[in-house]
Amino acid sequence: MIYQGKQKIWSEYQKEIPDDKWFYVRSCIRQNFFPASERMFMEICRDILKKDFYETEHHTTCGGIAYHCDTIPQETAMTIVARQFALMTEAGYENYVASCITSFGNYTEILQTWEEFPELETRIREMLWKACRKEFDKPKYLAHASDLIYKYRNLIAEKAKFRLVNKETGEPLRVVEHIGCHYAKMFPSKGVGGAEYPYVLAGMIEAWGGNVIDYPERRHCCGYGFRQYHVKANRGYSISNTHKKFESMEPYRPDMIITNCPGCPYFLDRWQYVIAEMEGKTYGKDGFGIPVFTYEEVAGLVLGYNPWDLGLQLHQVAVEPLLDKIGISYNPQEKYKGLDSKDIMRPGLPQNLKCF
Amino acid sequence: MGKLYEMLKEDYRIKEGLKTCINCGTCTAICPAAEFYRYDPRKIVDTVQRGNDSDIEELLKSDVIWYCGECMSCVTRCPRKNGPGLVIMALRNLSAKLGYFVHSEKGRQLYPLTKIMTGNILNYGYCVHPDTFKWEDHVESGPVWKWHTEHLEDNFARLGANFRGEGPGVLRKIPQESLDELKSIFDVTGGTERMNAVEKFSEEKAREMGMSIEEYFTYTFGHCSEGHLNEE
Numbered sequence: 002m003i004y005q006g007k008q009k010i011w012s013e014y015q016k017e018i019p020d021d022k023w024f025y026v027r028s029c030i031r032q033n034f035f036p037a038s039e040r041m042f043m044e045i046c047r048d049i050l051k052k053d054f055y056e057t058e059h060h061t062t063c064g065g066i067a068y069h070c071d072t073i074p075q076e077t078a079m080t081i082v083a084r085q086f087a088l089m090t091e092a093g094y095e096n097y098v099a100s101c102i103t104s105f106g107n108y109t110e111i112l113q114t115w116e117e118f119p120e121l122e123t124r125i126r127e128m129l130w131k132a133c134r135k136e137f138d139k140p141k142y143l144a145h146a147s148d149l150i151y152k153y154r155n156l157i158a159e160k161a162k163f164r165l166v167n168k169e170t171g172e173p174l175r176v177v178e179h180i181g182c183h184y185a186k187m188f189p190s191k192g193v194g195g196a197e198y199p200y201v202l203a204g205m206i207e208a209w210g211g212n213v214i215d216y217p218e219r220r221h222c223c224g225y226g227f228r229q230y231h232v233k234a235n236r237g238y239s240i241s242n243t244h245k246k247f248e249s250m251e252p253y254r255p256d257m258i259i260t261n262c263p264g265c266p267y268f269l270d271r272w273q274y275v276i277a278e279m280e281g282k283t284y285g286k287d288g289f290g291i292p293v294f295t296y297e298e299v300a301g302l303v304l305g306y307n308p309w310d311l312g313l314q315l316h317q318v319a320v321e322p323l324l325d326k327i328g329i330s331y332n333p334q335e336k337y338k339g340l341d342s343k344d345i346m347r348p349g350l351p352q353n354l355k356c357f
Numbered sequence: 358m359g360k361l362y363e364m365l366k367e368d369y370r371i372k373e374g375l376k377t378c379i380n381c382g383t384c385t386a387i388c389p390a391a392e393f394y395r396y397d398p399r400k401i402v403d404t405v406q407r408g409n410d411s412d413i414e415e416l417l418k419s420d421v422i423w424y425c426g427e428c429m430s431c432v433t434r435c436p437r438k439n440g441p442g443l444v445i446m447a448l449r450n451l452s453a454k455l456g457y458f459v460h461s462e463k464g465r466q467l468y469p470l471t472k473i474m475t476g477n478i479l480n481y482g483y484c485v486h487p488d489t490f491k492w493e494d495h496v497e498s499g500p501v502w503k504w505h506t507e508h509l510e511d512n513f514a515r516l517g518a519n520f521r522g523e524g525p526g527v528l529r530k531i532p533q534e535s536l537d538e539l540k541s542i543f544d545v546t547g548g549t550e551r552m553n554a555v556e557k558f559s560e561e562k563a564r565e566m567g568m569s570i571e572e573y574f575t576y577t578f579g580h581c582s583e584g585h586l587n588e589e
């Protein structure tokens with residue numbers, strides 16, 4: 002097969018991802034904001050595809066956010082990661098998969114730095130031993146969780162009940178993909194498709210029937226910026242960058258956005274709400290926003306899961322217009338219910354952004 | 358080439374992120390921070406590579422080094438394989454270590470950040486945790502999150518999380534022995550020393566500004582003066 006243009010570049014960045022036997026570590030932000038996505042990931046990998054994914058309660062944050070907020074030294078961040086590797090080693094696994102992009106970038110950077118400066122790895126091993134009496138092997142393979150869903154995308158497509166297609170027109174949905182910066186911007190060869198034409202989400206979108214939109218600010222950061230969000234006084238940075246992306250994608254009329262980073266879906270969702278409330282501007286049709294999803298949420302939707310089991314009620318931008326477009330049925334009365342339909346009231350409504 | 362420059366060169370992020378800068382400005386063109394703040398990563402990299410200690414000291418005491426969002430977009434684009442974002446991390450590290458961060462408004466934010474992040478890690482084992490993510494500090498999270506924070510237990514149970522529970526799962530309680538190991542890692546690797554240094558320098562600065570440390574926290578977390586932004 003002769004590859005040309007983008008395809009040629011993609012072909013140079015294909016990863017040989019092991020099929021099975023993974024040590025799974027969670028993401029701080031995703032557990033807080035997209036708790037059902039991680040549950041969905043495990044359900045797809047373990048229950049539907051029957052793969053071996055192991056998790057231990059002893060794993061912790063990788064420290065990545067604290068590190069990128071410059072609150073802990075590099076040695077501290079590295080030793081926390083070394084401890085995680087030790088847990089993998091103790092459990093008898095060699096393939097390591099992280100749910101978080103900041104973690105994935107952190108792990109990639111650390112392994113690369115140790116490669117280049119072996120004396121630093123030795124020092125970290127000594128520190129880990131001193132602190133925890135633990136030793137570790139480095140992972141044979143390091144993946145981000147989206148790499149796995151990418152790998153299994155056709156298996157998911159085979160079992161799909163819905164496709165990313167407008168049921169009225171039969172046209173593929175117009176999908177924006179947003180890749181977290183730390184997925185491949187530092188080490189392009191570590192991400193599926195590299196940094197320029199990452200294919201990890203585009204591959205899922207195509208396999209599930211949608212069309213990927215190319216727009217000028219496709220590779221621009223969502224605006225998280227670590228300290229630029231966690232410190233209240235700096236949040237103008239965060240919303241300005243999100244705003245830039247939305248202004249750039251608006252003319253392409255996206256039906257939905259898929260992301261593979263913990264923070265990005267939160268920022269792309271919530272800053273749409275803030276832009277609507279501050280400026281009266283909305284980016285979807287008829288006063289709605291453009292719904293933003295994690296890749297597991299989209300996998301869950303095409304597999305036919307109940308949207309409220311996927312946690313879509315925790316988004317601020319209403320997802321119902323998209324569900325209607327695809328033809329996914331849902332019970333509006335159940336949206337904000339607790340376990341066993343327990344009544345736990347419902348959120349207030351924004352002034353400008355249309356929600357249910 | 359002075360003492361500060363030598364200290365910077367010890368940092369692995371400088372070893373990795375500073376080869377030779379040809380001042381092309383590509384990093385600045387791609388940088389989301391440069392778009393918003395009066396910020397130019399090209400200038401910073403050039404200042405460091407010139408190695409003049411008084412210029413570096415000025416940088417370490419300035420707001421400028423705190424404008425970067427550490428997205429690392431510049432790393433992909435630099436034609437000479439520099440990492441301006443990594444150079445920034447090394448500068449911030451040295452500024453924290455020497456206490457120079459208290460000289461600038463954006464630098465002083467290191468105090469609330471350190472309290473929040475290291476508090477979450479050492480108390481919970483997470484960088485972010487529902488117990489400390491207060492809606493009042495995050496109104497941008499919207500009415501849906503206000504409702505969620507009022508019904509945490511119910512929502513997490515509905516979505517299959519293991520909130521504060523034993524064993525694995527989403528937002529499980531991380532066992533005390535694992536938290537003890539994190540604390541021990543902080544002690545051995547300089548994490549605790551860094552927290553104490555940031556606290557000490559910040560307390561001194563708070564006194565100088567006539568504030569209690571609690572007032573200083575609130576002020577540095579929420580206050581933004583004019584003069585940082587391009588469009589001002």
Ligand code: SF4
Pocket residue numbers: 377378379380381382383384385398399402434435436437438439440441
């Ligand atoms: S892109 Fe690289 S070479 Fe060009 S100014 Fe920035 S750091 Fe220097």
Ligand code: SF4
Pocket residue numbers: 384387388389390391398424425426427428429430431432441442443445
């Ligand atoms: S890492 Fe910092 S300097 Fe580099 S592009 Fe991102 S914000 Fe700009």
